[in-house]
Amino acid sequence: MSQAGLPRSVRIGYGSGSVATGAFGTVPGLMLLPYLTDALGIAALAAGLIVLLPKAWDVVLNPIAGRISDRTTDPRGPRRPYLLRAGIPLAVAFALIFAAPSMGSKVLESLWVLVFFLAAASAYAFFQVPYVAMPAEITASYDERTRLMTWRVAILAFTIMLAGATAPVIRDAVGGRNGYRVMGVVMALIIVVGAVAAYAGTRRAPVGEVQPGPGTLRDQLRIVAGARDFRLLLTTFVVQALATGCMLAGVDYLAEDVLGRKGATTILFVCFVGPALLLTPAWARIGERVGKKQAYVASSLVLATGALLAATAQVAPSGLVFAAVALVGVGYAGCQVFPLAMLPDAAAVDARRTGSNRAGVYTGVWTAAETLGLALGPGLFALVLAMGGYESSTSNDVQQSDTTLAAITYGFSVLPALLVVVSLWWLRRYTLDAQEVAR
Template identity: 25%
Template sequence: MLEKRLLIKVVKPAGCYRVYRDMNLNEHHKTSVADRIPMGQKVAYGLGGIVPIALANIVYMLMGIIGNISLGLSALVLGLVMAVPRLWDAFTDPMMGYISDNTRSSAGRRRPYVLWGGIAVCIAFVLLWWIPKGEGASAWVQFGYILLLLIMFYTAVTVFEIPHGALGMEMTADYHERTRLFAAKSFIGNMGAMATPWLYGLAQLDLFKGAGGNASDGMRYVSLIVAIIVLPCIIICYKVCREGKLEQVKEQERVPFRENIGVTFRNKTFLLLVAIIFMVIMGFNFVGNFANYITIFYLYGGDQVSAAKLMGVTGTVWAVTSLVAIPPMNWISARVGKTLTMLVSISLMAGGQLTKIWCYNPEHPYLILIPTAMLSAGMVMYFTLASAMVADVCDEDELHTGNRNEGAYYSIFWWFMKLGMAFAGIVAGALLLVSDFDDKQSSMVDAVSGPVRELKAGFEKDAEMPSAADVTEKISISIKQNQALADHFRAMQEKVPSDAEHYAELLEGVERIDAGLQSIYTGAEEFTKVCDSVLSKALEVSRQSVRTVNHLRIFEIGIPILLSVMSFIAMRLYPLSEKRVYEIKAELDRRKETASND
């Protein structure tokens, strides 16, 4: 069905034909009733978006911070460990796409995997955070545990998400309705992602971590709450969603794995789309967690508790903006097409990055909410449209091959993205190394302050002075850990001569902590005051060097801008305009009508 509209005439400079192609259409299509998806199914499908958007984001964002800052694990080795499961995905994603495309069951070829894959995701997510701690758990034991559970988690995500993504591609054949469906996925998925930064704050609460613990302890229990919330969403998605084209694929012959996957690598339109999206994903994943490092160590000088509050607010603003941006995205895309809407989204992301030059301000830390909103709006538009555009490519593929291969295309699309993420994780660790980020510092400071926090919490709870034996035991641990911290700072002073002055200041802070620990045996009236003084001094030695933080800021701002500009330029070459997609749809409908008459 066509809807006639009067469009503003656009003057096209030479060489800009492809950018403005969709804008010059004098015919825009209105979705027919037959192609519309019931609202209940849109909501149910969107609930499934919580797994790839929220849960996977939680793991990606928090594992690096907790492993590096709370457990003191090497950023470079942790980056390598987190890259391995993405390389594993390079095998499992195409295989899952092939399995799903060739499944023939009474429940369909997508839905069974949505159910069982989703259950496995919830189980693996909880187990992931129970990282061994204590004297018997060396760093290599912790790395091994994280690696094993990450492989389990991401394999489960693959079993769920590849069929779930393919399911969305075949629920409607309409250009605009696909955008609306994947917009529902983004909308609800980002509602779940709204909680991600607050989880770090929750994990810092004594209720979850205990008085002497840290975020790694708290996440063990926070993850249980998350899984309990997510599981019903997965079941609803399985129960309510209905697969499209079931009758068509019953007659479709099963094809060998190599042929099923090979068709995607021969599709030039698909490869161009992959390149466009790949550049932006790489740009932001190279520096994925750096914004959190900058918040903790630049805006708040190493104060993780205060930083966690801003991170929570930032995450909420991100999620709310994502929700608010989806209706305008649908409106813009329906009027100017996906191509120009993609260019708008890239511009928003690049502009948001530029504003960070001024908005990373320790005196006014909440200025960071400005680029947060711009980036959120740009990204939700960008990645929602990307999934809908892969579905358009599947129609073009059917025109040439006669087969529906949504599983293959969706899996290979994410195969490229996950390979990029794996490489980006390694690069991010290398960039932290180049910046001389001290990955042992925060966990060692926690080891000093932890026993003091326990004594203070016990005093406030019982309203009486801890026993002399308890005070002696815990303060002895803190003194020992403080000496280890001093040795570490001296070693770093020699290792990084350019930061020698910084570490000299930290060593003076260590001496003040030692003096405070020695005076902890004062009377009950001064006990809380002395403990607060020691904890305050411990916070002062949590600072990273100015040079390190400045390097992080340069990397975090500059790299995404560069690759976003490259993606913008490549987007001009994309050939599937709204007009072309509807021409393909009309030809496919004509073929089906002819086949049914025969």
């Protein structure tokens, strides 16, 4: 395992994997619920369940994927082969999610989406878990992991902007269900680019020796669950993923129904991701100066403040709403950099204490919980829509009630802000710092 600084080519190569994770993490969260309710005419609660179930399956599958990668023997390393083995199937399944043919039955069309979303989620587990496990083995440096995550989050932010801004543009330019089909193919190609670039870019990365601990997967999970700092960090991150999932699911509804501005979805995404692209390196420097935990708290509070300001969307000028979302983006950058840089610290401390490398199990649990949080977010937002009386329809002429517009606004703003603030209750008890990690 490398103690020295990594070459920039390795940092960029590793970070390029976020092109795949960013596209898959962003587009379904943004487009799948509107696709189900407005293109296929499926009721909001049923649509929320379709979005949730494949992600819930990942909660079971991700730790298994981590255990398998821990035990993989390959000259290229235990993790790197999965970037291609899972990345390519992920892209194919993703394109098929939005390619449902007209079957004359909402049930059959719903099943089509569910089956291929489940296939994509399964492939994603075997891509994402090994990918997230790699930093714990690439470098043993506390600060180098932050720099590695800085590249990853910067590329992630760019991908979110690219995918999140262009997906609705492609859909609207083509129109109707064909618009979703074309969008799905384009995003699938982006996923392929990310998977191949990460595989090629990490070919010179150091690979630490993997010695998976003895016992069954259940034994390993029990040990990981007993790691106090990991558990606290994970809980914080998952609650924030739930908040992010709510906001992501609400973007299209806020743009179309509340703001009523053509192209507002794309503008909101640019406002969200643009600041993150610019300020991710600044957050990294702040983290090196004050510590990852303190910087994580600060970025969380910035995100929550921006979300609360977005609650004025029904009465404030659009410019103020866009500015509020930009503030959310500033905080979101830090809320990605720091937990992802703290995760390999927790795994490395465990490996040092026990003599067994459980990075795959750690990241399997992490990505399972993150996936569940991001899936519950759209599900929670769908519940808010249903409570607000949202009318699902394939027609563009439906006018939503004032109660529905309020539900969309507060589901996008106040609810996520509260979730982020509540998440800090767990973070305040996290204790790992540079001295502890370096021992």
